[in-house]
Structure formats: structure tokens, C-alpha cells
Amino acid sequence: LHLSDGHVVKTSKTVKLLGVHLDHKLRWHEQSAAAIAKGEAWLIQTGRIAQALWGIGARNMQRLYLGVCVPRMLYAADVFLSPPAVNRSLLAQFTPEECREWAVVKKLCSIRRCAALAIMGALHSTPTEVLDAYANLLPVTHLINKVRAGAALQVTTRPASHPMHAAVKQEAE
Numbered sequence: 801l802h803l804s805d806g807h808v809v810k811t812s813k814t815v816k817l818l819g820v821h822l823d824h825k826l827r828w829h830e831q832s833a834a835a836i837a838k839g840e841a842w843l844i845q846t847g848r849i850a851q852a853l854w855g856i857g858a859r860n861m862q863r864l865y866l867g868v869c870v871p872r873m874l875y876a877a878d879v880f881l882s883p884p885a886v887n888r889s890l891l892a893q894f895t896p897e898e899c900r901e902w903a904v905v906k907k908l909c910s911i912r913r914c915a916a917l918a919i920m921g922a923l924h925s926t927p928t929e930v931l932d933a934y935a936n937l938l939p940v941t942h943l944i945n946k947v948r949a950g951a952a953l954q955v956t957t958r959p960a961s962h963p964m965h966a967a968v969k970q971e972a973e
Contacts, residue, residue, distance in 0.1 A: 802935070811963065819876070820875075821834055831876065831879075831880045831965045832904045835873050835875070835877070836907050836908065838872045838916075839869060839908065840911060842860040842865075843869075843911060846864055846865075846918065847914075848867075850865070850919065850938050851965045855871060858919050858920055862919050862935060862936065862937070865919060865937075866937075869911075872913070873908065877944055878947060879973070881904065881944055882901055890927075908940045909939075910938050912937065912943075916935045917931065919937075955968055956972070
């Protein structure tokens with residue numbers, strides 16, 4: 801695209817707008833990959849300070865996970881992740897796009913498990929459900945639903961003077 805002032809605007813497959821990776825088909829591959837990369841980077845950075853015999857305690861590690869990792873990983877999750885399916889028998893009925901989203905949720909679950917291991921300083925053979933209970937962490941599917949509900953609450957509680965109020969009210973009816 802050539803502008804009137806002589807500048808040339810090159811096209812690209814994706815663009816990052818307000819921290820969200822968008823492509824021309826809204827497939828969310830780049831956004832999903834970025835969310836997973838942010839979670840893995842957080843694990844690498846904080847795994848060193850959360851050793852079983854020394855390092856920060858479980859409570860502080862949990863605060864770091866919930867205060868830093870979760871908001872970075874699930875930023876805009878209400879946009880790029882649909883409500884996750886947990887029944888594997890229903891997975892065969894899904895489109896390839898929905899299967900990809902399920903794979904993203906599965907990868908986020910493994911990141912959360914590694915975070916729970918770091919929080920508790922537990923052995924790798926510890927069951928995930930036990931780690932969740934002792935580390936006081938929500939399962940990823942519930943965490944995604946919590947983020948989605950929070951985003952919906954933010955949108956629906958706008959005052960009547962807000963420009964989005966009429967559109968949200970119309971969609972709610």
C-alpha cells in the first residue's frame with residue numbers, strides 16, 4: 801500500500817494490537833502461542849528461586865503465580881479461548897479449530913502443573929489433583945471460566961453513559 805506522502809505500508813500476516821495478536825482470519829494461533837510462551841518463560845524465570853530446600857516459600861510463590869503468570873498467560877483469554885470442553889468423547893465432534901483450542905488448554909494445564917510443583921516443592925510423581933488442593937490453585941478450565949466471567953462482568957456493568965452500553969444491552973436481550 802502506497803500512501804500519498806510516499807511511505808509504503810507493508811502487509812503482514814499478523815498485527816499486535818493492545819497486546820493481542822490478530823490475523824486476517826481471526827484464527828488466534830499467534831495469540832495462543834504467545835500465551836503459552838509467556839507461561840513457559842515465567843516458569844523458567846521463577847523456577848530458580850523456588851527450590852525445595854531454599855528459596856521463597858510456597859505462599860509467596862503462589863502469589864507470584866496468581867499475580868504475574870496467570871494474568872500474563874490469560875490476557876484476552878475471553879477473546880481467543882472458547883469455553884473449554886472436558887469430555888474427550890465429545891472431542892471427535894469438534895471442528896479442527898476447537899480441537900486446537902483444546903490443545904492450548906491442555907498445554908496451559910501442563911504449565912499450571914509445573915507451577916504447582918514449583919510452589920509446593922513436590923515430587924514429579926505427585927498427582928495433579930493433590931498439587932491443586934495443597935497449592936490452592938484452580939484447575940485451568942475453571943480459571944479460564946473465571947477470567948471469562950470477569951470480562952463479561954466488566955462489560956455488562958458499564959454505566960448507561962458508556963458508548964458500549966447500548967450494544968451490550970441489545971446483545972443481552
